[in-house]
Amino acid sequence: xxxxxxxxKLPQDWYPGTIxxxxxxxxxxxxxxxxxxxxxxxxxxxxxxxxxxxxxxxTVLDVGSNGQVSVGEFAFVSSARIxxxxxxxxxxxxxxxWNVVIxxxxxxxxxxxxxxHELERSSLHPQRRLEDAGEPRPVQIGRNVWIGFxxxxxxxxxxxxxxxxxxxxxxxxxxxxxxxxxxNPARIxxxxxx
Amino acid sequence: xxETAQHKSLCWTPDQLxxxxxxxxxxxxxxxxxxxxxxxxxxxxxxxxxIVIGEGCTLNGLYxxxxxxxxxxxxxxxxxTEIFLLCELExxxxxxxxxxxxxxxxxxxxxxxxxxxxxxxxxxCSPLANGQDRxxxxxxxxxxxxxVWVGANATILKGVRIGEGAFVEPGSVVVRDVPPRTRVxxxxxxxxxxx
Numbered sequence: 598x599x600x601x602x603x604x605x606k607l608p609q610d611w612y613p614g615t616i617x618x619x620x621x622x623x624x625x626x627x628x629x630x631x632x633x634x635x636x637x638x639x640x641x642x643x644x645x646x647x648x649x650x651x652x653x654x655x656t657v658l659d660v661g662s663n664g665q666v667s668v669g670e671f672a673f674v675s676s677a678r679i680x681x682x683x684x685x686x687x688x689x690x691x692x693x694x695w696n697v698v699i700x701x702x703x704x705x706x707x708x709x710x711x712x713x714h715e716l717e718r719s720s721l722h723p724q725r726r727l728e729d730a731g732e733p734r735p736v737q738i739g740r741n742v743w744i745g746f747x748x749x750x751x752x753x754x755x756x757x758x759x760x761x762x763x764x765x766x767x768x769x770x771x772x773x774x775x776x777x778x779x780x781n782p783a784r785i786x787x788x789x790x791x
Numbered sequence: 792x793x794e795t796a797q798h799k800s801l802c803w804t805p806d807q808l809x810x811x812x813x814x815x816x817x818x819x820x821x822x823x824x825x826x827x828x829x830x831x832x833x834x835x836x837x838x839x840x841x842i843v844i845g846e847g848c849t850l851n852g853l854y855x856x857x858x859x860x861x862x863x864x865x866x867x868x869x870x871x872t873e874i875f876l877l878c879e880l881e882x883x884x885x886x887x888x889x890x891x892x893x894x895x896x897x898x899x900x901x902x903x904x905x906x907x908x909x910x911x912x913x914x915x916c917s918p919l920a921n922g923q924d925r926x927x928x929x930x931x932x933x934x935x936x937x938x939v940w941v942g943a944n945a946t947i948l949k950g951v952r953i954g955e956g957a958f959v960e961p962g963s964v965v966v967r968d969v970p971p972r973t974r975v976x977x978x979x980x981x982x983x984x985x986x
Contacts, residue, residue: 625922660804678892678893678943680943694891696894696944698893698943698944698961698962700943700961703942704942705889705940707986708957709887709938709986712889712940713868713887713889716847716868716869716870716887716889717847717868719849719870720817720847720848720868721817725819725849725851727870727889747962748942748962749942749943749944749961749962751961761949765944765962765978766962767960767962767976767977767978769960769976779964780977780978781963781976781977782977
């Protein structure tokens with residue numbers, strides 16, 4: 598991405614950064630700080646979309662060159678970490694707790710020889726990043742989903758509408774709509790009334 | 792934004808490191824971006840060397856929380872992202888080890904298990920300690936072998952050896968040895984397959 602495109606500054610931002618041009622923030626949305634973009638390098642036409650009334654504060658968007666993150670209307674994302682090389686979609690009204698990790702990629706090749714090669718390469722890169730080396734699988738967080746703090750959502754997972762994910766759960770499989778899941782690995786512990 | 796400049800400005804150069812820390816060629820240690828934190832805030836080791844780091848390592852925003860007799864060895868081409876290393880005895884990390892964001896590795900309990908001893912220890916840790924000695928607590932070395940990958944939000948507890956090429960999934964709590972080339976997940980972490 599063209600560095601000149603990092604032009605917009607946020608008012609009263611404690612971090613000395615700017616907002617990339619391929620970030621689409623609805624004027625009614627809240628974006629707390631440009632710190633969110635210190636690991637952001639998406640070259641997609643829209644790398645982050647923040648919908649009407651959505652909030653995103655200290656969340657770090659570790660978004661690779663082809664990554665696209667979308668945050669739906671009235672969704673609330675506190676200080677999460679989103680690791681995205683393909684697509685991460687957070688639905689309308691979703692609530693995401695602090696230190697939640699949502700990842701669509703392991704960021705490293707599984708093969709040991711290739712991984713060693715990638716680590717040697719990244720040590721010579723000025724930013725020293727592990728770059729686009731995994732095989733990403735998109736993640737979808739449905740509408741009205743609530744994710745408790747420090748949970749991990751692993752690559753390829755789809756969380757159905759209205760589900761609740763307990764704090765510190767590790768979600769490895771798809772979650773049916775309107776269920777409560779908890780544990781590491783996470784299991785269904787309750788079905789919600791609708 | 793000139794990202795490179797920003798990243799570099801947070802790097803710890805060899806002359807800023809404590810004198811008993813050895814940093815290999817082309818290895819970098821960066822501080823946290825968030826104010827008030829730095830990697831050696833709780834570094835108390837008196838050993839020399841206390842920390843030996845190999846070549847080509849990228850150690851972003853990590854904490855060395857180390858006691859007076861603690862020693863950490865890190866091999867070549869490791870890549871850590873904002874992790875917490877709590878060490879009272881010994882932590883050995885091999886080559887090509889990747890550890891993900893917000894993971895904690897500890898080789899000690901930091902307090903005794905016996906309730907009576909813990910009261911004595913709590914007083915000894917308090918502002919009213921008056922020079923009393925702390926009570927002993929369990930500590931066992933942690934060994935992370937070559938080519939290990941550890942995901943984000945994981946926890947690795949004392950006495951654990953993680954075998955060569957193992958994959959520790961995000962959020963795992965590792966309380967037992969991990970066999971080489973296996974994939975572990977869960978709390979407590981259990982083998983779920985091979986790499």
